[in-house]
Amino acid sequence: MLSHHDRTELEKIERHLEISDPDLATALREGRRRKPRALKTALLIAMDVAAVTLLVVGLVLPDPGVTLCGILALTGTVWTHVARHRI
Template sequence: MLSHHDRQELEKIERWFELTEPELAARLRSGKPAKPSLLRLAVLLGLDLMAGLLMLLGMVTNSPALLLIGLITVTAAVIAHLSRFGRD
């Protein structure tokens, strides 16, 4: 249980937060996460397509270098997708 002083301090912080960031405070109050930006979605989609094309091209041309770059790109895409879920 919080002391009276701690509750007052938390209320001050809450009021300051609502004054400085009203949109974020409203979203947090409603429990709805922010929608990802179109730029982020475009970058993720581009990264996915590039990874697939590099891997396909590496297999068709039998090029270990392209296959390796494709695998690295897939890894980057997976990390980018997972980081998105951590923020939602």
């Protein structure tokens, strides 16, 4: 059980959150997630396209460095997708 001081501090935090970001406060209260922002989604799609392009160019050209960069970039984008859906 929380002490009186702890409850008071939590109420202050709750009021501050309600004032500063009411959408987040509502989402936390109702237990639903915030919708992903369009900019983050667009950036993630751009990263996907760039990674696949690097990989294809690396496979066409006889340069193993470009292929390695494509593989690393694609690994990063897959990791980002997996981490994003786990939250």
